[in-house]
């Protein structure tokens with residue numbers, strides 16, 4: 001992610017005044033392989049950059065002389081109250097950032113009354129994260145070629161207290177993150193993906209060159225799934241299903257018709273390069289869904305005004321991918337908490353300066369695209 005402002009060099013989390021500052025700290029804490037894995041987009045990274053640029057291009061049309069003495073950022077997602085419309089997107093391998101890995105992220109989500117989405121490819125078992133998140137987590141599924149294993153993962157997520165199933169649909173194959181190809185990114189020996197494979201099983205598919213993540217993924221993940229199979233998935237879990245990776249009105253309509261919620265995302269620019277930015281895809285999706293499902297968005301959210309613009313245009317909440325990882329790398333649980341806190345504070349101020357005291361006051365009239 002390219003910060004919009006030049007971060008001032010600083011020593012500690014306490015001095016960080018925005019997410020760009022935390023990104024600087026987080027980046028400095030990572031080794032080259034982890035940094036490239038977290039930061040990369042696919043190919044030329046056009047979509048990665050465009051996710052931010054699209055937010056910046058949109059301009060606000062603030063209203064004045066409204067009573068904003070008590071701004072309330074609180075809302076809910078699928079009935080779960082959250083302190084602001086900001087959650088944590090699923091990302092694999094938090095153990096690359098911090099020894100506490102997904103446990104730190106889950107505790108931060110709980111402490112800030114947010115919600116964390118746990119990746120299928122976490123370094124920490126579902127049950128452990130579920131205990132730390134205390135009900136403030138959704139589970140992200142990569143459907144595995146081994147359907148029995150997929151089913152048992154779904155059962156475990158439900159039993160561990162997940163409140164929704166986030167089914168990622170934009171990755172039948174992994175996009176090419178070229179730095180990872182060049183430097184043969186592989187999980188370090190002390191980390192595994194315990195929900196899906198032991199370290200020894202992962203090692204079995206490793207080769208001498210290229211991104212080993214692409215090998216793990218290729219060997220484990222199902223590529224045959226279609227809209228027709230969604231009924232099968234629904235039969236496997238009582239949880240509400242959110243389709244993550246929708247970028248068109250056409251697919252949003254299908255999602256709503258299948259009774260699914262919609263997560264607008266291009267996977268942080270890591271899959272199909274030159275795909276539309278999430279923010280630009282949002283309006284047609286909101287129109288097409290027409291209130292039938294909740295709509296979420298991720299991709300490039302680093303400022304309170306980004307949150308405001310997305311919510312004003314119809315997103316129920318936005319989710320942080322890399323921003324949460326930079327916080328985690330910078331200072332574990334505290335770093336993720338501070339990231340959520342800074343962004344929520346910026347969002348509250350942006351609401352006040354737009355003349356909005358409640359989430360319901362955020363309407364499309366506030367945004368000029």
Ligand SMILES: Cc1cc2nc3c(=O)[nH]c(=O)nc-3n(C[C@H](O)[C@H](O)[C@H](O)COP(=O)(O)O)c2cc1C
Nearest residue numbers: 038089090091092119168267268298299300321322
């Ligand atoms: C390092 C990394 C790992 C990711 N792993 C997953 C994953 O396991 N499952 C998934 O659905 N999305 C994954 N994503 C995509 C994020 O959920 C999210 O869509 C994206 O990061 C949002 O963009 P942002 O990083 O600009 O906030 C990952 C993203 C990153 C950066």
Ligand SMILES: CC(C)CC(=O)C(=O)O
Nearest residue numbers: 092121171174217267270
């Ligand atoms: C394990 C990976 C497939 C996680 C992912 O979605 C990503 O790296 O973007």
